[in-house]
Amino acid sequence: MxxxxxxxxxxxxxxxxxxxxxxxxxxxxxxxxxxxxxxxxxxxxxxxxxxxxxxxxxxxxxxxxxxxxxxxxxxxxxxxxxxxxxxxxxxxxxxxxxxxxxxxxxxxxxxxxxxxxxxxxxxxxxxxxxxxxxxxxxxxxxxxxxxxxxxxxxxxxxxxxxxxxxxxxxxxxxxxxxxxxxxxxxxxxxxxxxxxxxxxxxxxxxSSSDQVSSDRFISARSALNYKLNGNLAYFYSAKLIASLLRKGLIRPNQIASKWSVVQEAIKTYKLRNA
CATH class of the missing domain: 3.90.550.10 (Spore Coat Polysaccharide Biosynthesis Protein SpsA; Chain A)
Structure with a gap:
Protein backbone atom coordinates (compact mmCIF):
# COMPACT_ATOMS: atom_id res chain seq x y z
CA MET A 1 0.00 0.00 0.00
CA SER A 207 5.58 -0.98 34.52
CA SER A 208 7.74 2.00 35.46
CA SER A 209 4.70 3.60 37.13
CA ASP A 210 4.52 0.73 39.63
CA GLN A 211 7.78 1.75 41.34
CA VAL A 212 5.86 3.81 43.88
CA SER A 213 8.60 4.00 46.51
CA SER A 214 11.29 5.27 44.14
CA ASP A 215 12.52 8.84 44.33
CA ARG A 216 11.63 9.14 40.64
CA PHE A 217 7.98 8.32 41.29
CA ILE A 218 7.68 10.43 44.46
CA SER A 219 9.23 13.41 42.71
CA ALA A 220 6.88 13.14 39.75
CA ARG A 221 3.82 12.62 41.93
CA SER A 222 4.71 15.63 44.09
CA ALA A 223 5.11 17.88 41.03
CA LEU A 224 1.91 16.49 39.55
CA ASN A 225 0.00 17.16 42.76
CA TYR A 226 1.34 20.71 42.87
CA LYS A 227 0.33 21.32 39.26
CA LEU A 228 -3.20 20.06 39.99
CA ASN A 229 -3.74 21.16 43.60
CA GLY A 230 -1.28 23.90 44.52
CA ASN A 231 -0.07 23.85 48.13
CA LEU A 232 -2.29 20.87 48.90
CA ALA A 233 0.47 18.91 47.20
CA TYR A 234 2.37 18.87 50.50
CA PHE A 235 -0.59 17.17 52.19
CA TYR A 236 -1.03 14.60 49.42
CA SER A 237 2.70 13.88 49.36
CA ALA A 238 2.72 13.37 53.11
CA LYS A 239 -0.16 10.91 52.69
CA LEU A 240 1.80 9.06 50.02
CA ILE A 241 4.86 8.72 52.23
CA ALA A 242 2.71 7.56 55.17
CA SER A 243 1.08 4.96 52.94
CA LEU A 244 4.44 3.69 51.72
CA LEU A 245 5.62 3.41 55.33
CA ARG A 246 2.46 1.60 56.41
CA LYS A 247 2.82 -0.91 53.58
CA GLY A 248 6.48 -1.54 54.42
CA LEU A 249 7.70 -0.12 51.09
CA ILE A 250 9.98 2.37 52.85
CA ARG A 251 11.66 2.28 56.27
CA PRO A 252 11.23 4.89 59.03
CA ASN A 253 14.78 6.11 58.50
CA GLN A 254 13.89 6.97 54.88
CA ILE A 255 11.09 9.40 55.73
CA ALA A 256 13.35 12.46 55.89
CA SER A 257 15.03 11.73 52.54
CA LYS A 258 11.70 11.07 50.85
CA TRP A 259 10.31 14.34 52.19
CA SER A 260 13.36 16.12 50.78
CA VAL A 261 12.48 14.64 47.39
CA VAL A 262 8.97 16.08 47.74
CA GLN A 263 10.26 19.54 48.60
CA GLU A 264 12.83 19.58 45.82
CA ALA A 265 10.28 18.44 43.23
CA ILE A 266 7.79 21.15 44.16
CA LYS A 267 10.54 23.76 44.22
CA THR A 268 11.69 22.68 40.76
CA TYR A 269 8.17 22.78 39.40
CA LYS A 270 7.62 26.30 40.78
CA LEU A 271 10.86 27.54 39.24
CA ARG A 272 10.02 26.06 35.85
CA ASN A 273 6.57 27.62 35.88
CA ALA A 274 7.32 30.97 37.53
Whole structure:
Protein backbone atom coordinates (compact mmCIF):
# COMPACT_ATOMS: atom_id res chain seq x y z
CA MET A 1 0.00 0.00 0.00
CA UNK A 2 1.26 3.46 -0.90
CA UNK A 3 0.40 5.47 2.20
CA UNK A 4 0.91 8.76 0.40
CA UNK A 5 -2.01 7.87 -1.87
CA UNK A 6 -4.19 6.24 0.76
CA UNK A 7 -7.20 8.44 1.48
CA UNK A 8 -8.24 6.81 4.74
CA UNK A 9 -6.02 4.89 7.14
CA UNK A 10 -8.42 3.61 9.82
CA UNK A 11 -5.75 2.87 12.44
CA UNK A 12 -2.12 3.88 12.88
CA UNK A 13 0.17 2.54 15.61
CA UNK A 14 2.48 5.14 17.16
CA UNK A 15 5.56 3.39 18.58
CA UNK A 16 8.04 5.14 20.86
CA UNK A 17 11.54 3.68 21.02
CA UNK A 18 15.17 4.68 21.57
CA UNK A 19 18.53 4.08 19.92
CA UNK A 20 17.30 1.61 17.31
CA UNK A 21 19.07 0.91 14.03
CA UNK A 22 16.91 -2.04 12.97
CA UNK A 23 13.16 -2.68 12.71
CA UNK A 24 13.61 -6.23 13.98
CA UNK A 25 12.04 -5.36 17.35
CA UNK A 26 8.70 -4.75 15.63
CA UNK A 27 8.32 -8.40 14.68
CA UNK A 28 8.22 -9.47 18.32
CA UNK A 29 5.43 -6.96 18.89
CA UNK A 30 3.40 -8.55 16.07
CA UNK A 31 4.03 -12.21 16.95
CA UNK A 32 0.26 -12.91 16.83
CA UNK A 33 -0.38 -10.75 13.76
CA UNK A 34 0.93 -10.15 10.24
CA UNK A 35 2.82 -6.85 10.39
CA UNK A 36 2.11 -6.27 6.70
CA UNK A 37 -1.53 -5.55 7.55
CA UNK A 38 -0.79 -2.55 9.79
CA UNK A 39 0.22 1.08 9.44
CA UNK A 40 3.01 2.03 11.86
CA UNK A 41 4.87 5.21 12.78
CA UNK A 42 8.07 4.71 14.79
CA UNK A 43 9.61 7.66 16.63
CA UNK A 44 13.20 6.74 17.44
CA UNK A 45 14.93 9.03 19.95
CA UNK A 46 18.56 8.50 19.14
CA UNK A 47 21.92 9.97 18.15
CA UNK A 48 23.33 10.80 14.73
CA UNK A 49 25.41 7.63 14.67
CA UNK A 50 22.46 5.31 15.38
CA UNK A 51 19.74 6.01 12.83
CA UNK A 52 16.76 3.83 12.02
CA UNK A 53 15.60 3.35 8.43
CA UNK A 54 12.60 1.54 6.98
CA UNK A 55 12.35 -0.37 3.73
CA UNK A 56 8.79 -1.40 4.62
CA UNK A 57 6.12 0.77 2.98
CA UNK A 58 3.84 0.17 5.97
CA UNK A 59 6.36 1.53 8.48
CA UNK A 60 7.37 5.18 8.62
CA UNK A 61 10.30 6.22 10.82
CA UNK A 62 11.18 9.53 12.43
CA UNK A 63 14.64 9.81 13.98
CA UNK A 64 14.77 12.60 16.53
CA UNK A 65 17.60 13.84 18.71
CA UNK A 66 15.33 15.23 21.41
CA UNK A 67 14.79 13.32 24.64
CA UNK A 68 11.71 12.55 26.71
CA UNK A 69 8.83 10.15 26.18
CA UNK A 70 6.20 12.90 26.11
CA UNK A 71 8.12 14.70 23.35
CA UNK A 72 8.15 11.46 21.40
CA UNK A 73 4.39 11.03 21.86
CA UNK A 74 3.68 14.62 20.80
CA UNK A 75 5.84 14.33 17.70
CA UNK A 76 4.01 11.14 16.75
CA UNK A 77 0.61 12.81 17.17
CA UNK A 78 1.69 15.70 14.94
CA UNK A 79 3.08 13.44 12.22
CA UNK A 80 0.44 10.69 12.33
CA UNK A 81 -1.79 10.06 9.32
CA UNK A 82 -4.24 7.54 10.77
CA UNK A 83 -7.85 8.39 11.53
CA UNK A 84 -7.54 6.54 14.84
CA UNK A 85 -4.17 6.28 16.60
CA UNK A 86 -2.93 3.71 19.11
CA UNK A 87 -0.08 4.58 21.47
CA UNK A 88 2.52 1.84 21.82
CA UNK A 89 5.84 1.14 23.48
CA UNK A 90 8.48 -1.12 21.96
CA UNK A 91 8.03 -3.94 24.49
CA UNK A 92 4.34 -4.77 23.98
CA UNK A 93 2.73 -7.64 22.11
CA UNK A 94 -0.50 -6.93 20.26
CA UNK A 95 -3.36 -9.36 20.70
CA UNK A 96 -5.07 -11.09 17.79
CA UNK A 97 -7.79 -8.94 16.21
CA UNK A 98 -6.69 -5.90 18.23
CA UNK A 99 -7.13 -3.57 15.26
CA UNK A 100 -10.65 -4.73 14.51
CA UNK A 101 -11.58 -4.53 18.20
CA UNK A 102 -10.42 -0.91 18.30
CA UNK A 103 -12.16 0.13 15.09
CA UNK A 104 -15.41 -1.62 16.02
CA UNK A 105 -15.36 0.05 19.44
CA UNK A 106 -15.40 3.48 17.80
CA UNK A 107 -18.35 2.26 15.72
CA UNK A 108 -20.16 1.21 18.90
CA UNK A 109 -19.38 4.53 20.60
CA UNK A 110 -19.30 6.95 17.65
CA UNK A 111 -19.23 10.05 19.86
CA UNK A 112 -15.93 8.95 21.47
CA UNK A 113 -12.82 11.02 20.77
CA UNK A 114 -10.65 8.76 22.91
CA UNK A 115 -11.09 5.16 24.03
CA UNK A 116 -8.89 3.15 26.39
CA UNK A 117 -8.75 -0.63 26.47
CA UNK A 118 -7.33 -3.50 28.56
CA UNK A 119 -3.85 -4.99 28.92
CA UNK A 120 -3.15 -8.66 29.49
CA UNK A 121 -0.04 -9.52 31.51
CA UNK A 122 2.46 -12.05 30.20
CA UNK A 123 1.12 -14.36 32.93
CA UNK A 124 -2.33 -14.22 31.31
CA UNK A 125 -4.04 -11.97 33.86
CA UNK A 126 -5.72 -8.57 33.50
CA UNK A 127 -3.19 -5.84 34.29
CA UNK A 128 -5.69 -3.85 36.37
CA UNK A 129 -9.11 -4.24 37.95
CA UNK A 130 -10.93 -2.93 34.92
CA UNK A 131 -14.60 -1.92 34.69
CA UNK A 132 -16.82 -4.69 33.32
CA UNK A 133 -18.75 -2.64 30.79
CA UNK A 134 -18.30 0.25 28.37
CA UNK A 135 -18.12 3.35 30.52
CA UNK A 136 -16.99 6.95 30.60
CA UNK A 137 -13.35 7.28 31.58
CA UNK A 138 -13.94 9.84 34.35
CA UNK A 139 -13.49 7.57 37.36
CA UNK A 140 -10.87 5.21 35.92
CA UNK A 141 -8.38 7.40 34.04
CA UNK A 142 -5.74 7.52 36.79
CA UNK A 143 -5.02 3.80 36.29
CA UNK A 144 -4.74 3.83 32.50
CA UNK A 145 -1.48 2.76 30.85
CA UNK A 146 -0.27 4.65 27.80
CA UNK A 147 -0.38 1.44 25.74
CA UNK A 148 -4.14 1.25 26.35
CA UNK A 149 -4.86 4.68 24.85
CA UNK A 150 -6.38 5.24 21.42
CA UNK A 151 -7.79 8.47 20.01
CA UNK A 152 -9.17 10.21 16.97
CA UNK A 153 -6.21 12.22 15.77
CA UNK A 154 -8.27 15.07 14.32
CA UNK A 155 -9.97 15.62 17.70
CA UNK A 156 -6.66 16.06 19.51
CA UNK A 157 -5.21 18.30 16.81
CA UNK A 158 -8.36 20.44 16.65
CA UNK A 159 -8.34 21.17 20.38
CA UNK A 160 -4.60 21.25 20.93
CA UNK A 161 -4.41 18.24 23.26
CA UNK A 162 -0.88 17.01 23.89
CA UNK A 163 1.34 15.44 26.53
CA UNK A 164 2.95 17.73 29.10
CA UNK A 165 6.64 17.52 28.21
CA UNK A 166 7.75 18.23 31.79
CA UNK A 167 6.37 14.80 32.74
CA UNK A 168 7.21 11.27 31.61
CA UNK A 169 10.34 9.13 31.32
CA UNK A 170 13.32 11.17 30.20
CA UNK A 171 11.71 14.43 31.33
CA UNK A 172 12.16 16.56 34.45
CA UNK A 173 9.46 14.61 36.30
CA UNK A 174 9.56 11.00 35.15
CA UNK A 175 5.96 9.90 35.55
CA UNK A 176 2.41 11.28 35.50
CA UNK A 177 2.18 12.14 31.80
CA UNK A 178 -0.73 9.80 31.07
CA UNK A 179 -2.80 11.14 33.93
CA UNK A 180 -2.31 14.74 32.81
CA UNK A 181 -2.99 13.88 29.18
CA UNK A 182 -6.22 12.05 29.95
CA UNK A 183 -7.33 14.73 32.40
CA UNK A 184 -6.98 17.32 29.65
CA UNK A 185 -9.28 15.25 27.44
CA UNK A 186 -11.82 14.50 30.16
CA UNK A 187 -12.02 18.13 31.28
CA UNK A 188 -12.48 19.48 27.76
CA UNK A 189 -16.14 20.31 27.17
CA UNK A 190 -16.01 19.27 23.50
CA UNK A 191 -14.25 15.92 23.95
CA UNK A 192 -15.58 12.56 25.13
CA UNK A 193 -13.46 9.72 26.54
CA UNK A 194 -14.57 6.13 27.16
CA UNK A 195 -13.29 2.76 28.32
CA UNK A 196 -14.12 -0.43 26.41
CA UNK A 197 -13.45 -3.81 28.08
CA UNK A 198 -11.46 -5.44 25.28
CA UNK A 199 -7.89 -6.75 25.56
CA UNK A 200 -5.69 -5.25 22.86
CA UNK A 201 -2.14 -5.66 24.15
CA UNK A 202 0.13 -7.83 26.31
CA UNK A 203 2.77 -6.47 28.66
CA UNK A 204 4.87 -7.50 31.64
CA UNK A 205 2.94 -7.35 34.91
CA UNK A 206 4.96 -4.36 36.11
CA SER A 207 5.58 -0.98 34.52
CA SER A 208 7.74 2.00 35.46
CA SER A 209 4.70 3.60 37.13
CA ASP A 210 4.52 0.73 39.63
CA GLN A 211 7.78 1.75 41.34
CA VAL A 212 5.86 3.81 43.88
CA SER A 213 8.60 4.00 46.51
CA SER A 214 11.29 5.27 44.14
CA ASP A 215 12.52 8.84 44.33
CA ARG A 216 11.63 9.14 40.64
CA PHE A 217 7.98 8.32 41.29
CA ILE A 218 7.68 10.43 44.46
CA SER A 219 9.23 13.41 42.71
CA ALA A 220 6.88 13.14 39.75
CA ARG A 221 3.82 12.62 41.93
CA SER A 222 4.71 15.63 44.09
CA ALA A 223 5.11 17.88 41.03
CA LEU A 224 1.91 16.49 39.55
CA ASN A 225 0.00 17.16 42.76
CA TYR A 226 1.34 20.71 42.87
CA LYS A 227 0.33 21.32 39.26
CA LEU A 228 -3.20 20.06 39.99
CA ASN A 229 -3.74 21.16 43.60
CA GLY A 230 -1.28 23.90 44.52
CA ASN A 231 -0.07 23.85 48.13
CA LEU A 232 -2.29 20.87 48.90
CA ALA A 233 0.47 18.91 47.20
CA TYR A 234 2.37 18.87 50.50
CA PHE A 235 -0.59 17.17 52.19
CA TYR A 236 -1.03 14.60 49.42
CA SER A 237 2.70 13.88 49.36
CA ALA A 238 2.72 13.37 53.11
CA LYS A 239 -0.16 10.91 52.69
CA LEU A 240 1.80 9.06 50.02
CA ILE A 241 4.86 8.72 52.23
CA ALA A 242 2.71 7.56 55.17
CA SER A 243 1.08 4.96 52.94
CA LEU A 244 4.44 3.69 51.72
CA LEU A 245 5.62 3.41 55.33
CA ARG A 246 2.46 1.60 56.41
CA LYS A 247 2.82 -0.91 53.58
CA GLY A 248 6.48 -1.54 54.42
CA LEU A 249 7.70 -0.12 51.09
CA ILE A 250 9.98 2.37 52.85
CA ARG A 251 11.66 2.28 56.27
CA PRO A 252 11.23 4.89 59.03
CA ASN A 253 14.78 6.11 58.50
CA GLN A 254 13.89 6.97 54.88
CA ILE A 255 11.09 9.40 55.73
CA ALA A 256 13.35 12.46 55.89
CA SER A 257 15.03 11.73 52.54
CA LYS A 258 11.70 11.07 50.85
CA TRP A 259 10.31 14.34 52.19
CA SER A 260 13.36 16.12 50.78
CA VAL A 261 12.48 14.64 47.39
CA VAL A 262 8.97 16.08 47.74
CA GLN A 263 10.26 19.54 48.60
CA GLU A 264 12.83 19.58 45.82
CA ALA A 265 10.28 18.44 43.23
CA ILE A 266 7.79 21.15 44.16
CA LYS A 267 10.54 23.76 44.22
CA THR A 268 11.69 22.68 40.76
CA TYR A 269 8.17 22.78 39.40
CA LYS A 270 7.62 26.30 40.78
CA LEU A 271 10.86 27.54 39.24
CA ARG A 272 10.02 26.06 35.85
CA ASN A 273 6.57 27.62 35.88
CA ALA A 274 7.32 30.97 37.53
Missing amino acids: NMAKEKDIPLEILVATMNRNSLQFLYAMFKYNDIRNYTILVVNQTTEDCLLESNNSQVRVINTFEKGLSRSRNLAIQKAIGRICLIADDDVIFQKNFQQNIISSYEKVPEADLITFKTLTTQGNPYSNYPKTISKLTSFYKKVLSIEITFKRESLIKYGISFDEDFGLGSVFQDGENRLFLKRVINHKDLKAYFVPEFIVEHESN
